[in-house]
Amino acid sequence: MSVDMRTFLAHVELANPITTAAGCASSGRELAQFFDLHRLGALATRSITMAPRAGRPTPRMAETPSGMLNAVGLQGPGIDAFLERELPWLAQRGIRTIVSIGGGTVAEYSELARRLADAPGVTALEVNLSCPNIEDRGRVFAREGSAAAEVIASVRSIMRYDVPVVAKLAPDVADIVSVARACVDAGADALSMINNPLGMAIDTEALRPALAAVTGGLSGPAVLPLAVRCVWQVHAALPGVPLIGVGGVMTGRDAFQLILAGACAVGVGTALFHDPYACLRIERELEDLLEARGFQRLADAVGLAHRPPGSAPRHLLVDSEESSP
Amino acid sequence: MQVTGTVLTTRRVDAYHALTVVAPGIAERHRPGHFVSVAVGGARTSMITRRALTVHDVKPDYGGTVELVFTVRGPGTAWLAERRARDTLDLVGPLGRPFPLPRDPVHCVLVGAEYGSAVLFPVADALLERGCRVDFLLGGAGAERVFGAMRARRMAETTTLTTEDGSLGLRGKVTDALPSVIADTRADVVYACGPMETLRAVTAVAIEFDIPVQVAVEEAMACGIGVCMTCVIPVIGDDGVTRMVRACAEGPVFRGERVRFEDVGTIPFDALGAPGGGARHAG
Numbered sequence: 001m002s003v004d005m006r007t008f009l010a011h012v013e014l015a016n017p018i019t020t021a022a023g024c025a026s027s028g029r030e031l032a033q034f035f036d037l038h039r040l041g042a043l044a045t046r047s048i049t050m051a052p053r054a055g056r057p058t059p060r061m062a063e064t065p066s067g068m069l070n071a072v073g074l075q076g077p078g079i080d081a082f083l084e085r086e087l088p089w090l091a092q093r094g095i096r097t098i099v100s101i102g103g104g105t106v107a108e109y110s111e112l113a114r115r116l117a118d119a120p121g122v123t124a125l126e127v128n129l130s131c132p133n134i135e136d137r138g139r140v141f142a143r144e145g146s147a148a149a150e151v152i153a154s155v156r157s158i159m160r161y162d163v164p165v166v167a168k169l170a171p172d173v174a175d176i177v178s179v180a181r182a183c184v185d186a187g188a189d190a191l192s193m194i195n196n197p198l199g200m201a202i203d204t205e206a207l208r209p210a211l212a213a214v215t216g217g218l219s220g221p222a223v224l225p226l227a228v229r230c231v232w233q234v235h236a237a238l239p240g241v242p243l244i245g246v247g248g249v250m251t252g253r254d255a256f257q258l259i260l261a262g263a264c265a266v267g268v269g270t271a272l273f274h275d276p277y278a279c280l281r282i283e284r285e286l287e288d289l290l291e292a293r294g295f296q297r298l299a300d301a302v303g304l305a306h307r308p309p310g311s312a313p314r315h316l317l318v319d320s321e322e323s324s325p
Numbered sequence: 326m327q328v329t330g331t332v333l334t335t336r337r338v339d340a341y342h343a344l345t346v347v348a349p350g351i352a353e354r355h356r357p358g359h360f361v362s363v364a365v366g367g368a369r370t371s372m373i374t375r376r377a378l379t380v381h382d383v384k385p386d387y388g389g390t391v392e393l394v395f396t397v398r399g400p401g402t403a404w405l406a407e408r409r410a411r412d413t414l415d416l417v418g419p420l421g422r423p424f425p426l427p428r429d430p431v432h433c434v435l436v437g438a439e440y441g442s443a444v445l446f447p448v449a450d451a452l453l454e455r456g457c458r459v460d461f462l463l464g465g466a467g468a469e470r471v472f473g474a475m476r477a478r479r480m481a482e483t484t485t486l487t488t489e490d491g492s493l494g495l496r497g498k499v500t501d502a503l504p505s506v507i508a509d510t511r512a513d514v515v516y517a518c519g520p521m522e523t524l525r526a527v528t529a530v531a532i533e534f535d536i537p538v539q540v541a542v543e544e545a546m547a548c549g550i551g552v553c554m555t556c557v558i559p560v561i562g563d564d565g566v567t568r569m570v571r572a573c574a575e576g577p578v579f580r581g582e583r584v585r586f587e588d589v590g591t592i593p594f595d596a597l598g599a600p601g602g603g604a605r606h607a608g
């Protein structure tokens with residue numbers, strides 16, 4: 001018996017719940033050397049900006065306990081080159097693609113949405129809200145419900161109705177549920193969490209910050225509990241909203257935690273740096289775990305950990321069903 | 326590709342550690358200049374990024390082996406130094422772009438500093454096969470940090486050694502000796518690997534002699550496969566435009582004169598997409 005791994009991101013069906021995380025699969029071509037990208041639930045692009053961006057100076061990475069810091073600064077080709085070279089390459093192959101966008105103003109996000117509205121091959125649009133808001137002294141949009149909502153409302157009004165708009169949230173905010181609610185009220189069809197919390201490391205030889213940009217985004221297993229907590233809180237408050245759980249997923253068991261907390265899809269980022277085949281392995285491990293616990297459908301496990309205390313542990317129930325002939 | 330290899334032998338070579346790993350597939354596809362990335366720390370480790378190491382030697386034994394030569398820098402390489410025969414190692418490779426090789430039997434000077442010399446031996450093999458003349462110039466801080474002197478002497482027309490403390494060969498840096506080596510061997514091309522500062526100086530000498538120089542650079546890498554964008558350096562393209570390019574995917578081998586060594590660690594103001602160049606939204 002195999003498990004039905006299909007999942008829905010709003011009304012868009014994905015063959016399985018495992019996607020790459022934004023900014024961790026470059027243009028897609030790099031990973032295609034290792035495996036067939038059709039086996040992904042979806043591929044998320046890096047966050048595309050209007051103009052090409054050179055990003056931050058190096059060093060851009062530092063390894064930390066069970067994680068790493070990055071300060072890439074959204075290096076990328078800009079929307080023109082993306083539409084000319086990167087998106088068509090994915091679209092021609094029929095690879096399900098979540099296009100991520102990043103901007104410094106509401107107008108910039110809106111312009112990106114306009115450019116993408118008629119482009120073939122956009123399965124969903126993910127709005128990276130962890131970008132500094134130029135009009136608010138560089139405070140990131142994701143920190144504040146109203147700023148995030150303004151971006152989402154504008155992008156939602158521009159994108160075609162059949163392309164889900166996903167708001168990507170940051171964990172280092174006072175109240176993630178209020179930001180999540182503001183985004184959903186503004187029209188977000190789904191939410192993705194978490195982006196990198198900010199961290200810092202100091203090089204004790206050079207006696208200086210390890211990253212040229214001083215601070216950087218923390219990722220990897222170190223942030224998994226943070227992601228589980230955010231998904232849990234948001235699913236509890238907004239149980240009907242599809243969530244993409246992202247953060248520190250290295251194994252099928254990690255993905256399973258996010259699913260049980262309420263995610264219906266799972267993004268894999270830093271794990272790809274260690275294991276280019278991570279998405280396939282995680283999908284297989286997740287399916288095995290579900291099967292071992294008697295699940296027939298992934299969908300039945302989404303948010304299951306929220307069931308009230310005292311209700312029957314599901315696997316015991318299934319076991320007893322199976323043992324009675 | 327990813328291979329779970331078995332350590333065949335370990336040895337100390339002066340200040341360096343060398344591991345020979347059975348890695349069929351990687352050995353088979355290896356070209357001089359390729360590197361591999363090694364998972365360190367074992368199954369439940371807190372070290373989540375791989376370590377990039379160039380391949381020193383490839384042999385067809387046991388379906389294909391690769392030899393890695395490294396110095397202990399931090400916890401990852403310290404863990405590697407503790408590996409013993411029959412331990413397994415998780416490798417991804419071959420990665421990066423190899424050294425381009427000349428079509429004609431030209432004169433080549435191979436310049437290596439510290440463990441950077443290791444990658445030059447497969448290059449020398451390939452050059453000799455093409456009938457090229459090979460001369461080595463190898464250096465390090467002290468005698469025990471000059472890698473591969475004996476083997477170089479067996480392969481090359483001439484081998485020049487330098488140490489900063491004068492304990493072996495000429496006192497000084499490889500770049501101090503480079504002008505006379507180029508002149509004496511009537512070199513047509515230079516191949517170099519070593520610290521960024523050495524590559525900068527080697528490139529300056531080659532430009533002075535107006536001969537091409539191919540350098541293999543080292544920049545901190547998180548993925549080695551081109552997906553994380555952490556390993557970038559400023560490189561001038563065919564169109565004259567400077568871009569921040571990935572040392573792991575577009576490199577690690579570059580034409581020396583195309584690398585803006587002075588600007589490594591910065592975003593040059595005229596680089597494509599640099600702040601102020603029309604893309605003024607930070608993030």
Ligand SMILES: Cc1cc2nc3c(=O)[nH]c(=O)nc-3n(C[C@H](O)[C@H](O)[C@H](O)COP(=O)(O)OP(=O)(O)OC[C@H]3O[C@@H](n4cnc5c(N)ncnc54)[C@H](O)[C@@H]3O)c2cc1C
Nearest residue numbers: 374376377378379394395396398399400401402544545546
């Ligand atoms: C293409 C390439 C080929 C290399 N070949 C060799 C070789 O043949 N022999 C050898 O001794 N060393 C080589 N290096 C350097 C080697 O990768 C580093 O010394 C090693 O990663 C340090 O790991 P660590 O855990 O000991 O040190 P730490 O300083 O603790 O490493 C921490 C993190 O920084 C990264 N890092 C730190 N320094 C470097 C660096 N210089 N280059 C890349 N990543 C770095 C590591 O991958 C790791 O993620 C090469 C590097 C590159 C990029």
Ligand SMILES: Cc1cc2nc3c(=O)[nH]c(=O)nc-3n(C[C@H](O)[C@H](O)[C@H](O)COP(=O)(O)O)c2cc1C
Nearest residue numbers: 021022023047070128194195219220247248269270
């Ligand atoms: C090198 C790197 C680049 C990233 N780039 C982006 C990006 O462009 N847009 C975005 O929304 N998130 C970006 N992220 C965040 C990831 O998508 C993800 O939310 C985060 O890293 C947590 O997941 P992980 O632990 O699986 O990596 C990036 C992360 C890393 C490590």
Ligand code: FES
Nearest residue numbers: 548549551554573
């Ligand atoms: S090391 Fe990740 S892109 Fe080069």
